[in-house]
Amino acid sequence: MLPFQRVTIIGLGLIGSSIARAVRRHMPTVRLSGYDADPDVREAARALDLCDDVTDQPGTAVIDADLVILCVPVGAVGAAAAALAEDLPAEAIVTDVGSSKSGVARALADALPRHAVVPAHPVAGTEQSGPAAGIATLFHQRWCILTPAAMTPPVAVARVAAFWEGLGAEIATMDAERHDLVLAVTSHLPHLIAYTIVGTASDMERVTSGEVIKYSAGGFRDFTRIAASDPIMWRDVFLANRDAVLDVLDRFSADLAGLRAAIERGDGDTLQALFTRTRAIRRGIVEQGQDDARPDFGRRHD
Amino acid sequence: MLPFQRVTIIGLGLIGSSIARAVRRHMPTVRLSGYDADPDVREAARALDLCDDVTDQPGTAVIDADLVILCVPVGAVGAAAAALAEDLPAEAIVTDVGSSKSGVARALADALPRHAVVPAHPVAGTEQSGPAAGIATLFHQRWCILTPAAMTPPVAVARVAAFWEGLGAEIATMDAERHDLVLAVTSHLPHLIAYTIVGTASDMERVTSGEVIKYSAGGFRDFTRIAASDPIMWRDVFLANRDAVLDVLDRFSADLAGLRAAIERGDGDTLQALFTRTRAIRRGIVEQGQDDARPDFGRRHD
Known part of the structure; x- marks a missing residue:
């Protein structure tokens, strides 16, 4: 049983493209959509065949998603979430991969007040950047820290945890602070x-x-x-x-x-x-x- | 033409044992003698067959050496040199591998006023210690810095340089300061x-x-x-x-x-x-x- 069927990755750099590769490897039946604000990155992502579909608008990428993962710098998370809010299905769960969590949680709650949001931080990476730098096994044996708010539905947290476990990560949960x-x-x-x-x-x-x-x-x-x-x-x-x-x-x-x-x-x-x-x-x-x-x-x- | 025929290594930790392995690989006809102040290290070095001979006294190890390499912490270089001074052949060249050079040069000159001394620093290592941690290729493509005093015979410097080049290192020369x-x-x-x-x-x-x-x-x-x-x-x-x-x-x-x-x-x-x-x-x-x-x-x- 897959925790999600239609996953959208917003931001196709090192982490976003590693998630895409890991999903392809571990959850090959998932439909993967992607978007990046940089047209060169979108083009590279298409050439690398990272996703089933790379769209030119963020809203198009999320239109039927059940999981949306924001893989952008933490200062850009709020704007990235706002840009897709209108097209986001009501039942979609939103998560991110940011290295700091308190500010991200506030930005996501402001931009998406009616959606289930489960902030996450996979503690993994390399010094390289961009869609070509991703590694399918980057999250193997690495911790992924979830920092859900107290009122987040436990089932949403459990599904995001299952997703990361599916990519090979171990899960820890703590508050954002x-x-x-x-x-x-x-x-x-x-x-x-x-x-x-x-x-x-x-x-x-x-x-x-x-x-x-x-x-x-x-x-x-x-x-x-x-x-x-x-x-x-x-x-x-x-x-x-x-x-x-x-x-x-x-x-x-x-x-x-x-x-x-x-x-x-x-x-x-x-x-x-x-x-x-x-x-x-x-x-x-x-x-x-x-x-x-x-x-x-x-x-x-x- | 080998720069030296009878090499003695004083101190058989990571660097000393890496030199021993590198000499065995690159200069297999050299006669290798070794000594370490720690009896457990001597025993391990014998079990690993790092040298042709591991002696229980430093003087015995250097008695017929043409190159003596001190591979001990820089604070111990003076005492290590003094301990073998009496048995050191007049023509033997002495070098070291210390990570700081001004103090080492003074200590060696004090302990061995009549010998040719060519202080050296191979810029290489790992975080591991001891005779089992050595790596034969540790010096490949790494710089070895020589800091000879102005009055050191150039032929002694050239022979030490040739020795390190023989182990795969590149040579740089500069003053100790x-x-x-x-x-x-x-x-x-x-x-x-x-x-x-x-x-x-x-x-x-x-x-x-x-x-x-x-x-x-x-x-x-x-x-x-x-x-x-x-x-x-x-x-x-x-x-x-x-x-x-x-x-x-x-x-x-x-x-x-x-x-x-x-x-x-x-x-x-x-x-x-x-x-x-x-x-x-x-x-x-x-x-x-x-x-x-x-x-x-x-x-x-x-």
Whole structure:
């Protein structure tokens, strides 16, 4: 029993096109419609045969949908929902994939006051963007966090959960505020730090960008991957989740100042104690299947 | 023509054991001797057959060496050199693999005032440690930076360069101070930041470490790899390269404060401009073969 028969994806970038590929693989009888605001993306999506139908208007794409998934930057979710509201069937369930949830929930409730809305965040991705970058197995063994409002019909939540489980994901449910704090730690702060350090390194007049690139295998290159993520997506995340991000950032800055002081006073014991403790976190991540167990993320060494 | 016939490796952890494996693969006629201060590591190295001979005293390992490679934490290089000075043949060349070079050069010159010393830093590694973690191809296409003093005989530098080229590395030469500044940017700051953020995340009382691990695929897991690096090696790097690390760290902190202010005032243009610029750095790294071109470092998505 499929949770949905007619799925529409609005936004055919990395995540939208990964969902399309995953639906084709895991739910081949589902009728898939797609729309993207960018005509070039629509054309690419047609050439890649991502959906049964890619329409030139968002309303046309949702006209007979039973699930609509908004895969657009979080700052664009409200406008994307408003643009299809008039054509959306009364029984259709609407969800999204945004990396911050409180603001998205408000925007969706405002735009679609009479529809069942189940905000969702599949915690998965790569540094690449666009319809060609999608991966059918992107959500396998990854968590998809649902943040339904208290009055959302449980059956709508259950169907969206079943959809994501069908794509290989595991489901967690929490309220939007909790999501935004937890993801500020595990995703938003890491991206902010990565963007900053890559900017710092490329700006240092005393070290050339040629040197930064040449010797990046000493550690720097690890940061460049997430600092290559979609700029508009991430601009919107930091604007939408400002308070939680600043809160976590201040905590990080205080810890960094403490470590700076330890280096300045030559306090090797403090450094060694921290560096020993952080090792254990990596083991937990690998043991729970949330990262590649091979050394160096499985990079090729040949 | 091999640059050396009898190579001794002092310290058989990740780097020392990778050199041993690489020598076996690329220079199979070289006689390899090894020593490690830890009896368990010596035993493991014998079981792995890493060297022709693993000795219980450092002096015994170097008695007929023409190249001695010190693969110990930078804080231990001086003592390791002193421990074998008496038994070192007059013509032997000594090198190391330390991640900071100014202090190492001084320590080696003090311990071995009459020997040719060519400090070196192969910019390569994984987050794993110990003799079993070594990889024969670890240095392929990676840079090895030599930082010889002005009075070092050029022939000694050329032989050490030829040795590393023989293991698949590319050679760069610079003075030790320049090395320490460049590597502070490309390696030491990234490690310091990664250790800090992993510590911050695992300490936040309002977010459990279970949640940090579960949702780490949102970006955090990337940082946990280098924050799982050898604690003693990295303690020593920060103590040895204190001034350059603090200099670069202060630059990073100022940039982070600027980004914090942009988020606070809702300045999306500043965020988007930085995030667009950092994308280009990643492309340069991939184009120059310094990282895996596959998305997500080549992690498995199945």
